[in-house]
Amino acid sequence: MEESARPSSSVRTSPPHVDLQAVPHPAEESAASPEVLEPGTAPLSRTTPAAWERRYWAWVVGSDVFAVALVIAVSAYIIDRVAPHDMHAFGTAAAVLFSLPVSRAWSQRVLGEGAEEYRTLGRGLILAAVAVAFGGLLFGALEVQVWVFIVVPAIALVAFPQRYVLRQVLHRRRRHGRCLLPVMAAGSVDTLADLIERTRREAHVGWRVEAVCASGAGGAPEPGEVEGVPVVGKLDELARHVRRGGYRVVAITADQYWSPQRLQRLAWDLEGTSAEMVVAPVLMEVAGPRLNVSGVLGMPLLRVTAPSFTGGRRVVKEIVDRCGSALLLTLLSPLLLVIALAVKLGDRGPVIYRQRRVGRDGATFTMLKFRTMVTDADRIRATLEAGNEGAGPLFKMRRDPRVTRVGAILRRYSLDELPQLVNVLAGRMSLVGPRPPLPEETEKYAPDARRRLLVKPGLTGLWQVSGRSDLTWAESIRLDLRYVEDWSLALDLVILWKTFRAVVFGHGAY
Structure with a gap:
C-alpha cells in the first residue's frame, strides 16, 4: 500500500537535513539496514526478526521440548x-x-518480557493439564490422574528454571550492549530524556533509543540531541523517519502534541512496517493489577482501581508472613547461634541491637538486629555528620568507623537483619514491604512519603532489590510508594527471589 494512501498529519515542508545513516544501528543484533526511501515511495515491508531473536527463540523452544521429552520419558x-x-x-x-x-x-x-513470559508458560501448562484430564474422561482412562497432578507439574519444575537461565544469559548480553531492539522515541524533551535514562539504567528491558523526534518548548526548533541521542525531526515527521529507519519500537512519550486523532493516524501510518508502537501513559508509576483497559461508549478508557490495604489477599499475606518467618527461624537457628557467638566474642558487647522504628499507621515498635557497630555508636554519630553520604534524612557512610569487623561481614550479606524475623512472627513487620523508618525520619516526611506508613514495613522490599544502600532518597521513596500502590502476592514472590540473589552477591550493602 502506498504511503500516500494513508491519512497523515505530516507537514510536507522539507525537514532539517539529518543523515539518518549516521544513526548507529547494532551490526549483529538488528536487522539489516533498510533502504532509505524518498517521500511518496512505497513503505518498507515488515522486516524479519534479527539473528539473535531467531536464535533465542530456537533456544527457548528447544529447552521446552527438552523438558517435555525428559520428564515424559522418565x-x-x-x-x-x-x-x-x-x-x-x-x-x-x-x-x-x-x-x-x-x-x-x-x-x-x-x-524476555518479565513476568508475562512466565505467565504465558504457566498458562500453557495449566491448559495442558486440563486437556490431559479431559482426554482421560473422554476415553475412560481415569488413571491419567498421575499425569495431570505429577507429570505436568514436573515439567514445570524443569521448564521454568530453564527459562530463567536463558533470560539471565539474555540480560547479561544486553548489559554489554548486545541483543537490543532499536527504538525511535517521540515526545517532549523532558519525557524523552527520562525514557532514555531509564533504558540505559535498565538495559535488561532490551531497548536502545537510537533516534528521537521532538519539538522545543512553545513550538521552538527541536534541539540537536537529547541525552546524546540525535534528534532526526519534529513530531509530525515521525512516521516518515520510522519508515526510513527500520526501527523495531516506536515509543510515544507525553507531549501536548499527541491528540487521539494524531495517535490513531500514526498507528495507521506504521502499518506494514517492522515497528511496534508503545504509548507511555501519564500515570507512569501505576502499573500491574490496578490498571485495566476497557471500552465505554466506544472510547478506550484506562481504569485505575484504588490500592488494596485490606481484604483476602492481605489475609493470605499475613499467613505467609507468620508461617514463613517461623519456618525460617527454625531452619536458620544454627546460623543464628553462630552469628550470636561471633558478635559476642568480637568485643564482649551485647549481641542484639534494639532500635525504635515506625510501623503501620505510625505505630512505633522495637526492631531487633544483630549488633554490627561499637556499643556507643549512637553517641559517636553526632561527630560524623560531616561525612554523611546518605540522601534525605538517612545517615549512611561507606566506611563507617563505628562498624566492627564482624559487623562488616554481617552487613555485606545482610545477616544482621535475620533477627527481624522475630518482628515478622510477632506481626509488627512483613517479609516484604517498605523500609522501616526511624521516628526522626518520619518527622521530615513530605505528605506523599507518609503513604509508606499505610502498610507494614518489610524485612526486604523493592528498595532492597533495586540498589539497597546505593539508592538516592528520592529513588527509595519512589520504590516504596510503588510497592504500596501496586502490591500483589506475585510481586512479593519476585522480590523475595531477587532479595536472595542480592544478599548472596552482596550488591549495594554497606
Whole structure:
C-alpha cells in the first residue's frame, strides 16, 4: 500500500537535513539496514526478526521440548515401564506441545518480557493439564490422574528454571550492549530524556533509543540531541523517519502534541512496517493489577482501581508472613547461634541491637538486629555528620568507623537483619514491604512519603532489590510508594527471589 494512501498529519515542508545513516544501528543484533526511501515511495515491508531473536527463540523452544521429552520419558519408564499400548505419555506430550504455542508461550513478543513470559508458560501448562484430564474422561482412562497432578507439574519444575537461565544469559548480553531492539522515541524533551535514562539504567528491558523526534518548548526548533541521542525531526515527521529507519519500537512519550486523532493516524501510518508502537501513559508509576483497559461508549478508557490495604489477599499475606518467618527461624537457628557467638566474642558487647522504628499507621515498635557497630555508636554519630553520604534524612557512610569487623561481614550479606524475623512472627513487620523508618525520619516526611506508613514495613522490599544502600532518597521513596500502590502476592514472590540473589552477591550493602 502506498504511503500516500494513508491519512497523515505530516507537514510536507522539507525537514532539517539529518543523515539518518549516521544513526548507529547494532551490526549483529538488528536487522539489516533498510533502504532509505524518498517521500511518496512505497513503505518498507515488515522486516524479519534479527539473528539473535531467531536464535533465542530456537533456544527457548528447544529447552521446552527438552523438558517435555525428559520428564515424559522418565515418567513413562517409572509409571508405565514403557508399555507400547499405553498412550498416556504420548497424549501428555502432545497436549503440552500443543498448549504452549496456543498460550503464546513461544511468542517472540513475550520472550524476555518479565513476568508475562512466565505467565504465558504457566498458562500453557495449566491448559495442558486440563486437556490431559479431559482426554482421560473422554476415553475412560481415569488413571491419567498421575499425569495431570505429577507429570505436568514436573515439567514445570524443569521448564521454568530453564527459562530463567536463558533470560539471565539474555540480560547479561544486553548489559554489554548486545541483543537490543532499536527504538525511535517521540515526545517532549523532558519525557524523552527520562525514557532514555531509564533504558540505559535498565538495559535488561532490551531497548536502545537510537533516534528521537521532538519539538522545543512553545513550538521552538527541536534541539540537536537529547541525552546524546540525535534528534532526526519534529513530531509530525515521525512516521516518515520510522519508515526510513527500520526501527523495531516506536515509543510515544507525553507531549501536548499527541491528540487521539494524531495517535490513531500514526498507528495507521506504521502499518506494514517492522515497528511496534508503545504509548507511555501519564500515570507512569501505576502499573500491574490496578490498571485495566476497557471500552465505554466506544472510547478506550484506562481504569485505575484504588490500592488494596485490606481484604483476602492481605489475609493470605499475613499467613505467609507468620508461617514463613517461623519456618525460617527454625531452619536458620544454627546460623543464628553462630552469628550470636561471633558478635559476642568480637568485643564482649551485647549481641542484639534494639532500635525504635515506625510501623503501620505510625505505630512505633522495637526492631531487633544483630549488633554490627561499637556499643556507643549512637553517641559517636553526632561527630560524623560531616561525612554523611546518605540522601534525605538517612545517615549512611561507606566506611563507617563505628562498624566492627564482624559487623562488616554481617552487613555485606545482610545477616544482621535475620533477627527481624522475630518482628515478622510477632506481626509488627512483613517479609516484604517498605523500609522501616526511624521516628526522626518520619518527622521530615513530605505528605506523599507518609503513604509508606499505610502498610507494614518489610524485612526486604523493592528498595532492597533495586540498589539497597546505593539508592538516592528520592529513588527509595519512589520504590516504596510503588510497592504500596501496586502490591500483589506475585510481586512479593519476585522480590523475595531477587532479595536472595542480592544478599548472596552482596550488591549495594554497606
